[in-house]
Amino acid sequence: MKNKIPLVLLNDIEDQISQHFSANELIDLTYEFAKGYNKNIPVDNPNFDFFNKKTLLSENLNALSDDEKIEFLSQIKYHSRLSEDDSLRNEIDLLEKNASNGVIKARNSVSSLLETYSIDLKNQWQKTCRFYDQLDYRNALDNMRLTIELLIKRITGSKASLENQTNVLGKFFKEKDISKEVRNLFFKMLDMYAKIQNHEAKHNLPQNLNSKEIKFLMNQSTVIINFLIDCDKEIF
Numbered sequence: 001m002k003n004k005i006p007l008v009l010l011n012d013i014e015d016q017i018s019q020h021f022s023a024n025e026l027i028d029l030t031y032e033f034a035k036g037y038n039k040n041i042p043v044d045n046p047n048f049d050f051f052n053k054k055t056l057l058s059e060n061l062n063a064l065s066d067d068e069k070i071e072f073l074s075q076i077k078y079h080s081r082l083s084e085d086d087s088l089r090n091e092i093d094l095l096e097k098n099a100s101n102g103v104i105k106a107r108n109s110v111s112s113l114l115e116t117y118s119i120d121l122k123n124q125w126q127k128t129c130r131f132y133d134q135l136d137y138r139n140a141l142d143n144m145r146l147t148i149e150l151l152i153k154r155i156t157g158s159k160a161s162l163e164n165q166t167n168v169l170g171k172f173f174k175e176k177d178i179s180k181e182v183r184n185l186f187f188k189m190l191d192m193y194a195k196i197q198n199h200e201a202k203h204n205l206p207q208n209l210n211s212k213e214i215k216f217l218m219n220q221s222t223v224i225i226n227f228l229i230d231c232d233k234e235i236f
Contacts, residue, residue: 009094014054017057027056066099073095128221156172
């Protein structure tokens, strides 16, 4: 079963939460929550020979479904211990949004499609997602571009850079009976995507882009990747 929530982000949140509570408090919190769903937590005593606090929390949350984990986190972010930790609360907000808006499903779909070409392409896309989940937008943008460039090279057989693939990619689209209007739209999208990525990721930290804009570029990358693969495999 695929994960509904980004594991890298969840792991970081668990680590931060564990710093706000004792081992016994983490046991009590997870026990009371799990009890409401008629579930048992696996770690009910702080045996420090085997568990640190972060591992304890992870093990107990693993007894819950993804939806239940999200509900637990949505409740604990209002705990008085976390009232001044805006960074942690923001990360929990991000996890909730990602899990509820279909982002993870779209990512997994792209991963599966890229895997049909090579494990390296799949791994490159997953690196993009990990950087995004860690709020490392500089590396997320850089790896988005690289994933698209590697996919185009694989499809066209050309070793040219992303900016220099227009001619061979145009020929590829013509062979797939893609209309001139759609070809032009795609190249405009790709051109603007490459310009934004080059300006923000290659030369600077993306200080001029906010989280909504980074999310938009992530979504654009899935559109580009899906369209390329649909054309290559003629899935319409």
